[in-house]
Structure formats: C-alpha cells, structure tokens
Amino acid sequence: MENRVTAKLREKGFKVTPQRLAIYKVLANSKAHPSAEMIFQQLQPYYPTMSLATVYKTVEILKEIGLIQVLNAGEDSFRYDADISMHPHIRCLQCGRVDDIHEIDIAAFISQVADKTSYRLAGQQFYFYGYCSTCQGKPAN
Amino acid sequence: MENRVTAKLREKGFKVTPQRLAIYKVLANSKAHPSAEMIFQQLQPYYPTMSLATVYKTVEILKEIGLIQVLNAGEDSFRYDADISMHPHIRCLQCGRVDDIHEIDIAAFISQVADKTSYRLAGQQFYFYGYCSTCQGKPAN
DNA sequence: TTGCCTGCAAATCGTTTGCATCCGA
DNA sequence: TCGGATGCAAACGATTTGCAGGCAA
Numbered sequence: 001m002e003n004r005v006t007a008k009l010r011e012k013g014f015k016v017t018p019q020r021l022a023i024y025k026v027l028a029n030s031k032a033h034p035s036a037e038m039i040f041q042q043l044q045p046y047y048p049t050m051s052l053a054t055v056y057k058t059v060e061i062l063k064e065i066g067l068i069q070v071l072n073a074g075e076d077s078f079r080y081d082a083d084i085s086m087h088p089h090i091r092c093l094q095c096g097r098v099d100d101i102h103e104i105d106i107a108a109f110i111s112q113v114a115d116k117t118s119y120r121l122a123g124q125q126f127y128f129y130g131y132c133s134t135c136q137g138k139p140a141n
Numbered sequence: 142m143e144n145r146v147t148a149k150l151r152e153k154g155f156k157v158t159p160q161r162l163a164i165y166k167v168l169a170n171s172k173a174h175p176s177a178e179m180i181f182q183q184l185q186p187y188y189p190t191m192s193l194a195t196v197y198k199t200v201e202i203l204k205e206i207g208l209i210q211v212l213n214a215g216e217d218s219f220r221y222d223a224d225i226s227m228h229p230h231i232r233c234l235q236c237g238r239v240d241d242i243h244e245i246d247i248a249a250f251i252s253q254v255a256d257k258t259s260y261r262l263a264g265q266q267f268y269f270y271g272y273c274s275t276c277q278g279k280p281a282n
Numbered sequence: 283t284t285g286c287c288t289g290c291a292a293a294t295c296g297t298t299t300g301c302a303t304c305c306g307a
Numbered sequence: 308t309c310g311g312a313t314g315c316a317a318a319c320g321a322t323t324t325g326c327a328g329g330c331a332a
Contacts, residue, residue, distance in 0.1 A: 015286060015331055036322080051289040056322060072215045074266070076297085077321060090260050101254055109250045113242055119231050119271035125215070126267050130260035156306055156311060177297080192314040197297060199312095217322085218296060 005067060012065045019050055023058045027068055027082035033089070033098040035077045073098055073127050088126035094135035101128065146208060153206045160191055164199045168209055168223035174230070174239040176218045214239055214268050229267035235276035242269065 005024045009016050026039050034042065036055045043050055059080050062068045071079040073091045079098060081089075088101040106126070114121055146165045147157050155161075167180050175183065177196045184191055200221050203209040212220040214232045220239060222230075229242040247267070255262055 013286095017287065017331075019288075049289070052321095053290080053323080054288055057287085070215070072213050074211070074213045088254060090254075090258055092260065093263060099258075099260075101258055103257060104250070104253050106250070109245070109247070112245050113229060113231075113269055116244060117231055117240075117242055117269070117271075118274040119233065119240075119269070120277055121269060121271040122234060123270040124268060125270075127265060128254055128258070128260070128262060129264040129266075130258075130262040133259040136261055151307095154311095158306070158312065160313075190314070193296095194298080194315080195313055 008065050008067060009061075014061060014065070019047065019054050020058050020061070022047060022050075023055060024062060024067060024082065027062075027080055030082075031100065033071055033079040033081050035075075035079050037077065039080070071098065071125065071127075074129070086124070088128060090128040090130060092132040092135055093129055094131055097132060099132070149206050149208060150202075155202060155206070160188065160195050161199050161202070163188060163191075164196060165203060165208060165223065168203075168221055171223075172241065174212055174220040174222050176216075176220050178218065180221070212239065212266065212268075215270070227265070229269060231269040231271060233273040233276055234270055235272055238273060240273070 005021060006016050009020065014020075022043055023039055026034065026042055032038070036052060036059060039059075040050070040052050040055050043055075059068065059070070062080075063070050066084065068080050068082050069084050071081055071089060073079065073089060075091075075096070081100075083100065086106060088104060088106075089098055090101055091098045110121075110124065113124075146162060150157050150161065163184055164180055167175065167183050173179070177193060177200060180200075181191070181193050181196050184196075200209065200211070203221075204211055207225065209221050209223050210225050212222055212230055214220065214230060216232075216237070222241075224241065227247060229245060229247075230239055231242055232239045251262070251265065254265075
C-alpha cells in the first residue's frame with residue numbers, strides 16, 4: 001500500500017516523507033472520513049512535533065495526485081477519504097459521523113445527468129443525511 | 142410569492158421585516174445560487190445599511206422554516222437556493238458557477254440507498270463537477 | 283549539497299456572536 | 308409598549324501563508 005503512495009509521490013516529483021506516509025496511512029486505515037484536525041489528533045502521539053499545517057499541505061497534495069478524495073458533507077470542515085471509488089456518503093445529523101454507502105448502481109443516474117447538462121462532466125459527489133442506527137434510539141435531535 | 146414568505150414567517154413566530162423579504166426575493170429571483178456575500182452585494186444599492194450578519198441570520202431562519210435549501214458544493218462558502226425541490230447541482234471547475242439540473246429521475250437511486258443503509262434518511266444533495274459550455278472553449282484549467 | 287518540506291506563528295476569510303439601538307406587531 | 312430584529316464590531320474556527328531551519332535525494 002505504501003509502495004503505491006511512495007511511487008505516486010516520486011512519479012509526480014514530490015518527496016517521500018514520514019509525515020506524508022503517516023497521513024495517507026491514517027486515511028487508508030480508517031472508515032471514519034477524518035478531517036484534518038482528526039488526522040492531526042490521531043498522529044499526535046506518534047508524531048508529537050507534526051503541525052496541522054503539514055496535514056493540510058499533505059492532503060492537498062494527496063488530492064492533487066489522485067490518492068484521496070475530499071468530502072464536503074455540509075459541515076464547517078472538509079473530510080478526506082482514501083477510498084477513491086465512486087460511492088455516496090451519508091452523515092448522521094445527530095452525531096455527525098460519516099459513512100460510506102457501497103453497492104449502489106450509480107451509472108444510470110450519471111448518464112441521465114450527462115444527457116441533460118451542457119457541462120463536460122469531471123466528477124460528482126452524493127451526500128445523504130439522516131440518523132444512524134445508534135442515534136435512532138436516542139431522544140431529541 | 143412574498144405572501145408565502147410573509148405567512149410562513151408569521152406562522153413560525155418570526156417578524157416580517159423588509160430585510161427578510163428582500164433576501165428571500167433575491168434568492169427566489171436568481172438561478173445563480175448566491176452565497177451570503179453575493180446576496181449582500183446585490184442588496185447593497187437598495188439597502189445600504191444592511192449588514193452581512195443580517196444576511197447570515199436571515200438565511201439561517203429561511204432554512205429552518207423550509208423556504209430555502211443550503212448548498213455545499215465543495216467551495217469555501219455556502220450557497221442558498223430558494224428552489225427547495227429535490228434536484229442535483231453542478232459546479233463549473235473553471236468559473237465557479239453553480240447550475241441546477243432538472244428533469245432527472247432520482248427516485249430509483251434514493252430507494253436503492255434507503256434499502257442499503259441502516260440510517261433513517263432525512264435528505265440528500267447531489268453535486269456534479271465539470272466545465273460549463275462557456276468555459277469549455279477556453280484555454281487551461 | 284540543494285531544493286523541497288516541515289513546523290511555527292501570523293494572516294485570511296467565511297461565519298457567528300454580543301450588545302445597544304431600532305422597529306414590527 | 309416590548310420583545311424580537313438589525314447593524315456594528317469583535318470573536319471564532321477552519322484553512323492558508325511566510326519564513327527559517329531541516330531533511331530527502
């Protein structure tokens with residue numbers, strides 16, 4: 001896995017640093033779609049001197065070279081996902097968690113859009129909102 | 142049109158002010174999905190003393206009472222849409238404009254998701270990205 | 283060795299908040 | 308009249324930027 005990252009970074013002319021590998025690793029091993037702050041917190045124990053700025057600079061690079069995708073699920077911060085396959089996301093309006101939705105056939109939907117629009121399509125993101133199974137049992141919202 | 146806004150505001154216990162009507166009117170008459178700043182700029186000539194804070198407070202209320210929806214098309218700011226029907230949006234990666242996509246059958250897609258997820262669904266947003274017809278003719282990206 | 287990278291701090295920018303005054307009901 | 312609304316300025320929080328020292332190649 002890190003071979004792919006290392007290769008891609010070198011291929012695009014970027015240096016391979018421990019920080020960059022660590023940040024990618026966090027994303028690749030997580031299903032939580034962490035924000036920059038969450039990545040930072042998670043690496044804090046292992047890279048005590050790492051800066052939040054480095055996290056931001058790194059995710060920007062990882063996005064540019066196509067190793068991750070950026071999510072914007074209506075929150076005040078961005079989230080990052082190392083799973084670059086085309087899949088919808090869903091965010092719990094109560095606890096804020098963001099989950100993947102897999103095994104959905106999106107092709108028909110996209111080709112419909114491609115037919116209707118005069119834009120040349122380059123990408124898409126689908127966001128659903130609701131209440132996760134844990135939060136459905138809880139009180140107010 | 143403003144009757145509906147007036148009625149809804151009163152019904153929910155909010156006062157009807159010129160600022161609120163003006164802000165809604167801007168949204169209702171626009172296809173551009175303006176941000177708070179854009180709404181503010183557009184009203185500046187007619188309401189020179191209006192504050193950006195008022196725009197933010199008002200769109201929050203309009204969203205709460207279901208008169209508008211909030212868009213988050215991967216930019217650094219939110220956009221607002223008085224068309225609360227369920228429709229995808231598309232943003233030009235070159236010039237930044239955001240357009241509606243209508244006449245798309247979304248029902249099948251949504252019911253697929255409803256079947257797959259354990260969430261109780263409450264809403265959704267679909268964003269497409271690409272290059273608008275104007276920008277397709279231009280140079281670099 | 284050399285230029286890109288990191289980490290720190292300061293700067294930005296969209297958005298929110300506190301508060302005194304104002305105005306719709 | 309009176310409580311909610313406005314407008315101003317300050318506060319906030321996420322993200323970006325400038326720069327000096329550090330490290331990958």
